[in-house]
Every structure is written in structure tokens, then in C-alpha cells.
Amino acid sequence: MNWGSAGEFFAMGGYGLYVWGSFGVTAAALLIEVVLVRQRFSAVRRSLRRELAADRDTQD
Amino acid sequence: MKPRQKRLAIIVGGLATLGIAATLILNAFQSNLVFFFTPTQVANGEAPKERAFRIGGLVKEGSLQRSDIVARFIVTDTAKEIPVSYQGILPDLFSEGKGVVAQGVLSADGKFTATEVLAKHDENYMPPEAQAAVNKAHEATRTLKQ
Amino acid sequence: MSQRLVNWFKFASPASFYPLAGKMWPWFAAIGTVLAAAGLWISFFVAPTDFQQGEGYRIIFIHVPASWMSMFIYCVMAFWAAIGITFNTRLSGMMSSALAPTGALFAFLSLWTGALWGKPMWGAWWVWDARLTSELILFFLYIGYIALTAAIDDPRRADKAGAIISLVGVVNVPIIYFSVKWWNTLHQGASVSLTKAPSMAATMLWGMLIMALAFWMYSIAIALYRVRAIILERERHTTWVAELPEMQR
Numbered sequence: 001m002n003w004g005s006a007g008e009f010f011a012m013g014g015y016g017l018y019v020w021g022s023f024g025v026t027a028a029a030l031l032i033e034v035v036l037v038r039q040r041f042s043a044v045r046r047s048l049r050r051e052l053a054a055d056r057d058t059q060d
Numbered sequence: 061m062k063p064r065q066k067r068l069a070i071i072v073g074g075l076a077t078l079g080i081a082a083t084l085i086l087n088a089f090q091s092n093l094v095f096f097f098t099p100t101q102v103a104n105g106e107a108p109k110e111r112a113f114r115i116g117g118l119v120k121e122g123s124l125q126r127s128d129i130v131a132r133f134i135v136t137d138t139a140k141e142i143p144v145s146y147q148g149i150l151p152d153l154f155s156e157g158k159g160v161v162a163q164g165v166l167s168a169d170g171k172f173t174a175t176e177v178l179a180k181h182d183e184n185y186m187p188p189e190a191q192a193a194v195n196k197a198h199e200a201t202r203t204l205k206q
Numbered sequence: 207m208s209q210r211l212v213n214w215f216k217f218a219s220p221a222s223f224y225p226l227a228g229k230m231w232p233w234f235a236a237i238g239t240v241l242a243a244a245g246l247w248i249s250f251f252v253a254p255t256d257f258q259q260g261e262g263y264r265i266i267f268i269h270v271p272a273s274w275m276s277m278f279i280y281c282v283m284a285f286w287a288a289i290g291i292t293f294n295t296r297l298s299g300m301m302s303s304a305l306a307p308t309g310a311l312f313a314f315l316s317l318w319t320g321a322l323w324g325k326p327m328w329g330a331w332w333v334w335d336a337r338l339t340s341e342l343i344l345f346f347l348y349i350g351y352i353a354l355t356a357a358i359d360d361p362r363r364a365d366k367a368g369a370i371i372s373l374v375g376v377v378n379v380p381i382i383y384f385s386v387k388w389w390n391t392l393h394q395g396a397s398v399s400l401t402k403a404p405s406m407a408a409t410m411l412w413g414m415l416i417m418a419l420a421f422w423m424y425s426i427a428i429a430l431y432r433v434r435a436i437i438l439e440r441e442r443h444t445t446w447v448a449e450l451p452e453m454q455r
Contacts, residue, residue, distance in 0.1 A: 002255060009250070013261035018326050022265045022319040026272070029311055030424065037428060041435040045452065048442055052453055063359075078350050078371070085343060095335040095390045116390060151329030153258060161392055178328045183397040185263055186407040187254035 096161045099140035107166070115142055115172060116161040116180065124156050135160060135172070142166075146174040153179035218295045220437045221446040227437075231430040238423030245420050248413035256410075265323040266410075270397075271418035273316040275425055276344060277379050279309035283351070284376035287369035299365025300440065302372060303355055304433035308425050310348035316341055328392060336385035337393035340378060347375040361440050 003009040012019040096116030097107040107113050115135055123134035132145045133156075144162050154160060159180030164173045186194075249267040256263040283302045290298035320338065321331040332338065351371045358364035386395045397411075398404045404411050441447050 002251065002261075012264070013255070015260065015262035015264075015326055018262060018322040019264050022268055022322045025318055026268050026315050029315060033308065033311055033428060037432050037435065041431065041438075044435055044438045044442070048438060048447065049453055051442075052448055075354075075367075075370070078354075081346070082343070085339070095333070095392055098390075149329075151327065152262075153327050154329075158258075176330070178330055178333065178392055180392055181258060181327060181394055182405075183394040184405045185256050185259075185266070185397060185410050188257040190407060191257035 098137040099135060099142045100137055102142060102166065103140045112163060112165050112175070114161050114163045115144070116159070117142075119154070119156050119158055119160050121156050131177075133160075135162065142170065142172050144172045144174050144177075146177050148177070150177055151179040153181050218293075218297050220297055220300065220441055221444075223297055224434055224437045224450075227430040227434050231427045231434075234423045234427035234430065238420050238427055241416055241420035241423060245413055245417035248409060248416060253410045253413045254407060259327055262323070262326050265319050267413050267417050269316065269319040269323055270414055271421045272312045272319060273341065274418055275421045276309055276313035276316050276341070276348075277382060278422075279305050279312065279425060280344060280347070280372070280376060280379055283309065283372045287372035290365060290369050291373075296362075296440075299361065299368065300433050300436045301429070302351075302365065302368055304429045304436055305425075306348055306351050306355075306368075307432070308428055310345065310352065312421070312425075313341065313345040313348055317345060333392050335391040335393055336389040337382065337391050340382040340385050343378055344375075344382060347371065347378060351375075 010016055010020070096114035099115065099117055101107060102115060107115075117135040117137040120134040120136045120141065123132075125132045130145055130147050131150060132143065135142050135144055144164075146162065146164075154177065159182065161178045161180050162172065162174040163176040163178075166172050245267065249264055253264070253267075255261060283305050286298040286302045286305075289295060290302070317338075320341075324333070325331045351368050354371060355364040355368040358367055385391060386393055397406050398414070406414070438447060447453065
């Protein structure tokens, strides 16, 4: 184990800003990408469902 | 303009823009592809004379002097040496015996005045104990050779 | 032989690839999550402090994997571009456009983490050396691909234009990789390569490789998820989409 305390862990030997800036932005970016892709998928599925339902209604 | 022509125009325009951008970048890049010159290259007159350029090499052991805010050190590639003076904050990894790249101008008397100093580190990553062992091994081979 | 060939072309049709991608992505996502957890554990709790960069070197655990992925994804896009041009398959263009945003993201992360690493160690956020500049060009190539394909309404034409960018731009990938050998650069040489033993302590190396695998699995999962959305967008007027179970009420 490299760290004596949580404080030491977050300080990263004085490089905290740079290390956490890298890991934090990476985690945030990947998370945002997942959210955006899910939104894109459910948006097209929703509009398709609506279209198909409208088609069925006119046929009935 | 018909949609077909419009699409074609967009594609041609897009590719042309990309091509021009790439040409410009590579052209600007060509003169700077060599990021720094070694002291030997400078001694051979390969470095630009009129404008600022970068020199790179190792900080000579025992050459670093700090007076007030000015740091003086010698950049060497083990064949040739250039004395450098720099006023400013040195990067964390700057130390004697390590790689350095300095940007600035060379005066007629062969002294280099730097406006920016960057540390160049190598691709070795290891814990301090391992590094100590490596140093010890180097020391041992050196004493054996003597 | 011919049997196998037929099977491959079967999956090249969007209608059969859509459900396959839906079955596959959760597996890649799960493996990626487990690997990321293991990789992060090694990065922070197992890998020792570096002899010259202290704790600051830990940025390597995402910087190098992100850079690898940015180059690798571009090569995969070029592969799909070549397939698309040769066999005229619809799916290849969809795969390319599903990969591009993720590739662009990794190129951005490579530049971002590189800046945060360069500032404390070299003393500069950015320098115009060959390695950094060629990686920036890769980022622009991704942006160019996305912008160009978005500007063309007809997806088939967009795919063709995108394929040209992918195939032309792929020459930049070896330039990035060998830049540190061909020219004097501030960026250090490769720590890991096929031609020599890695110049890293074993636990550091393992952390980096596991993080790279995690990013790889993530990229596959997210690209499969995105390609499903793209397939639905492009095939919305076909009967097979209308007959999908998730489209029924």
C-alpha cells in the first residue's frame, strides 16, 4: 500500500490536481458518452414506436 | 443549384479544406520537425542563425549554479557543450545529469540565453529501490573496468 | 468453405447484426467494467511510486491506453472503409460512423491527460513536437470525419466520403507511432514495444495493459450500442424494423 491516509491519497505527492484532473475528466467523458448514446438509441426507438402505432391506427 | 450538385460541392469543399489544412500544418511542421538541436549540430552550424531555436541534451553534472533568479548550467551531448542562462522557474524534473530542452537565442560568443526550459525525461518507470539497484550495478561495472 | 462465407455475409446485413449487437454489448460492458476496476486498483494501490516522477506518473495508466485506443480505432475505421468500398456492404459505413465519436473522445483524452502530465514534468502544457502535433492531427481527422459525414444527407454518399477520409488519414497513425524515433522530440520514446523488453516495473506495466484492455472492451461495447441506434435510424422504413419485438406495444 502506497498511502498512509486518505489525505495522502488525494494529494498524490503534490500532483493531485494533475492526476485527478486526468482520471476525473476521463471518467466524466466516458460517462457522458454512455448517457448520450443511450439517449440517441431511446430517441429513435420512441419515434419509431410512435410512427408504427400511428400506422396501425390508420389501418384499423 | 441542384441537391446533387450541392452535395458534390460539399464533398469537394470538405476534402479541399482538409487538404489545405493538412498541407499548411505539414508545411509549418517541416521547419519544426526537428524539435531541438544538439550541441554538436549547433557547433556544425546546423541551427538557425537569426531566429530563436531549441537546444537539447543533458544538464552537465556539477554545472548548475543559481544566483538570485538566474540559473546557469551547461547543456552537453557528451561531445560538445553550450553554456545556458535562464531566468524563471525550472520544471520539477530538471536536474543535473538529466535531459533538458531549452528555447532561446545563441549569442556570438556561444552563450545561450533561454526563454523557456523544459525537462525531457526518459521512458523508464520503476520504483526508487529498483533505480538504486540499477545505479549500484552501474557503479559495480565501472569499478570492475578500472 | 462456401458455407462459412455465407454465414459471414449473413451477419453483414443490418437486420441480423442488430440483434447480435444487442446480445453482445452487455458482455463487453461487463468485462470492461471488471477490467477497469482491477486496472484502477493496480494503478493506485499496487503500482509503486516512480523514482523520478513520484506519484505524478500515474497519469500514464490512462494516457497511454487512451492514446493506443485513439490510434487503433482509426485503423479499425480504415478497415471498415476498405471493406465498404470493396464489397459495398451497408454495415461497414455504419460501423465506421459508430466508432468515430469514441475514437475522437480517446484522441481528446490523450491530448488532455498529456497536457496535465506535461505541465508538471516537462514544464509546458503543450509543445509543437512531432508526437504531439501528429496526435492533434489525428483528433482533427476524427472531427473532419464526423463533420463531413454529418453534412451529407444521403447516408450511402456520406459513408463513401467518410471512407476516403479514413483511408487517406490512416497514414498518420504510423507517423504518430514512429515520430519519437524519426525526429528529435520532447516526448520520450515508447516504454512498451514489440522490439525490446518493456522499460517499466512489472506491476506498472500490468496496470497499464489491463487499463488498455478495459478501454478496448468499453470501445467495443459503446460502438455496438451506437451502431444499433444508427441501424434503426437508417432502416426505419423497412419491414424488419417494424416487426422487431421492441417496436410492438
